[in-house]
Amino acid sequence: MSDLVLFHNGPSTCSQKVRLILGLKNLSYESKIIDLQAGEQHNVDYVKINPNHVVPTLLFKGNPIIESSLILEFLEDQFPEISARPNDAEALHKTRLWLKTTDAYQVHGGSITYGIAVRNILILKPKDELEREINEIPNAERRDNRRDLIENGLKAECVIQGLLESKKLMDKLENGLDDSDWFTGTNFGIADAAIFPYVLRWEQLTLSRYCSEKSHPKLNDWFNKVKNLPFYEEQILSFLPLPLIDALKQFSSNQKDELDEIFASF
Numbered sequence: 389m390s391d392l393v394l395f396h397n398g399p400s401t402c403s404q405k406v407r408l409i410l411g412l413k414n415l416s417y418e419s420k421i422i423d424l425q426a427g428e429q430h431n432v433d434y435v436k437i438n439p440n441h442v443v444p445t446l447l448f449k450g451n452p453i454i455e456s457s458l459i460l461e462f463l464e465d466q467f468p469e470i471s472a473r474p475n476d477a478e479a480l481h482k483t484r485l486w487l488k489t490t491d492a493y494q495v496h497g498g499s500i501t502y503g504i505a506v507r508n509i510l511i512l513k514p515k516d517e518l519e520r521e522i523n524e525i526p527n528a529e530r531r532d533n534r535r536d537l538i539e540n541g542l543k544a545e546c547v548i549q550g551l552l553e554s555k556k557l558m559d560k561l562e563n564g565l566d567d568s569d570w571f572t573g574t575n576f577g578i579a580d581a582a583i584f585p586y587v588l589r590w591e592q593l594t595l596s597r598y599c600s601e602k603s604h605p606k607l608n609d610w611f612n613k614v615k616n617l618p619f620y621e622e623q624i625l626s627f628l629p630l631p632l633i634d635a636l637k638q639f640s641s642n643q644k645d646e647l648d649e650i651f652a653s654f
């Protein structure tokens with residue numbers, strides 16, 4: 389077994405964060421895909437290494453390391469040769485603030501992805517199977533939100549709030565770049581990896597029109613710079629299942645008028 393085994397999911401934002409830093413550090417790992425739509429995050433064996441029923445989980449020499457932001461810090465602590473974090477205390481504090489921001493935002497990213505698109509796939513499942521999977525979500529708020537967004541889609545409170553928080557995040561990111569090229573400081577690092585998947589998701593859900601090159605020029609430049617990193621294709625693109633990415637786009641486009649209305653109300 390390799391020293392590093394990553395239990396993850398291609399399009400999952402938290403998994404992408406970790407893969408970006410593994411790529412930056414040129415670390416090879418054994419890849420174990422957890423199919424979230426099939427409910428594999430609830431499998432008895434998986435829950436033994438991640439009691440929160442979520443991806444990612446990194447096994448290091450057989451020991452589970454959980455929580456994506458903490459995995460990023462772990463990778464830096466364990467493999468510092470290619471640095472992904474500044475040394476200067478002030479810059480480090482700023483970097484860690486971004487990790488806290490993205491951790492707090494994560495739930496909203498999930499709500500908009502599921503509320504706009506994934507719910508349309510989940511509702512095709514037999515009702516009892518879907519209900520069983522929802523009941524397996526250990527966090528009560530997350531469970532209630534999942535039920536609400538599956539039933540109500542864009543009308544669910546958590547989806548509307550998710551869209552509002554997403555817009556606020558994009559504005560905060562634009563302002564956060566100041567004069568620097570990267571959120572982590574002088575180089576691409578853990579803050580950039582923690583942020584990127586949410587901006588990519590925003591693009592995949594065709595929401596970029598609410599955050600254009602004109603209104604968010606620095607964010608757009610940064611986004612394109614990440615996409616040009618040498619490990620981007622291997623760590624991000626190669627793991628994205630095209631039918632699902634097409635579905636995100638299609639389901640969002642089908643609800644363009646409703647989304648326009650929601651964004652106009654913010």
Ligand SMILES: N[C@@H](CCC(=O)N[C@@H](CS)C(=O)NCC(=O)O)C(=O)O
Nearest residue numbers: 400401402424442443444455456457
């Ligand atoms: N705080 C956790 C959140 C992980 C998380 O929410 N992962 C999502 C994918 S990005 C997941 O596994 N969702 C499965 C589900 O909600 O059923 C972390 O940062 O690792």
